[in-house]
Amino acid sequence: xxxxxxxxxxxxxxxxxxxxxxxxxxxxxxxxxxxxxxxxxxxxxxxxxxxxxxxxxxxxxxxxxxxxxxxxxxxxxxxxxxxxxxxxxxxxxxxxxxxxxxxxxxxxxxxxxxxx
Amino acid sequence: xxxxxxxxxxxxxxxxxxxxxxxxxxxxxxxxxxxxxxxxxxxxxxxxxxxxxxxxxxxxxxxxxxxxxxxxxxxxxxxxxxxxxxxxxxxxxxxxxxxxxxxxxxxxxxxxxxxx
Numbered sequence: 001x002x003x004x005x006x007x008x009x010x011x012x013x014x015x016x017x018x019x020x021x022x023x024x025x026x027x028x029x030x031x032x033x034x035x036x037x038x039x040x041x042x043x044x045x046x047x048x049x050x051x052x053x054x055x056x057x058x059x060x061x062x063x064x065x066x067x068x069x070x071x072x073x074x075x076x077x078x079x080x081x082x083x084x085x086x087x088x089x090x091x092x093x094x095x096x097x098x099x100x101x102x103x104x105x106x107x108x109x110x111x112x113x114x115x116x
Numbered sequence: 117x118x119x120x121x122x123x124x125x126x127x128x129x130x131x132x133x134x135x136x137x138x139x140x141x142x143x144x145x146x147x148x149x150x151x152x153x154x155x156x157x158x159x160x161x162x163x164x165x166x167x168x169x170x171x172x173x174x175x176x177x178x179x180x181x182x183x184x185x186x187x188x189x190x191x192x193x194x195x196x197x198x199x200x201x202x203x204x205x206x207x208x209x210x211x212x213x214x215x216x217x218x219x220x221x222x223x224x225x226x227x228x229x230x231x232x
Contacts, residue, residue: 043207043223044159045118089158102147102211103172104221106158
């Protein structure tokens with residue numbers, strides 16, 4: 001069966017450290033993978049997108065890696081801050097020929113808590 | 117604020133009643149998506165539109181659910197004869213159709229439905 005798995009347990013880290021979140025998937029051939037942030041009671045907010053032929057993408061303190069052989073993406077937040085505390089969701093879009101449906105398949109999310 | 121609005125933000129209804137939610141996407145976006153999210157889970161795809169055409173419906177979308185996007189702008193999601201299992205956050209997202217990896221989705225704040 002097709003699955004996307006993120007660490008269900010909350011991740012607690014100290015301010016200033018690097019947070020690393022994991023997203024594993026099985027039986028998918030994604031065109032690309034996205035990471036979203038979600039705060040309680042609000043909709044997800046797009047952070048980063050990485051394509052199947054890319055290994056790494058960076059944006060400010062964020063870094064995403066994508067290993068299609070391991071079927072895994074890692075999401076890193078360096079120099080973490082209490083304001084980074086939220087739930088982080090990974091999502092796959094399944095390729096459809098040369099285009100994409102845009103239909104996203106989400107993991108269940110990992111809650112990050114950064115302590116001052 | 118992503119530019120996607122949803123109304124109402126909260127809805128409490130009794131089992132068996134009909135409810136309708138509205139989504140106003142970003143005006144230049146031709147794709148509109150509906151997702152459902154329950155506590156501790158990631159959003160689950162329900163359906164999506166490209167302009168006014170409904171291109172795909174999830175098996176999660178029973179006959180009691182119907183969605184429309186009559187003029188390719190705003191969309192409505194109606195649930196008839198609500199059941200307690202329909203209680204969830206209903207999220208709308210909009211995006212732009214394009215080549216692979218271009219469809220970043222912008223989510224609204226969601227409508228929280230509680231069925232008593």
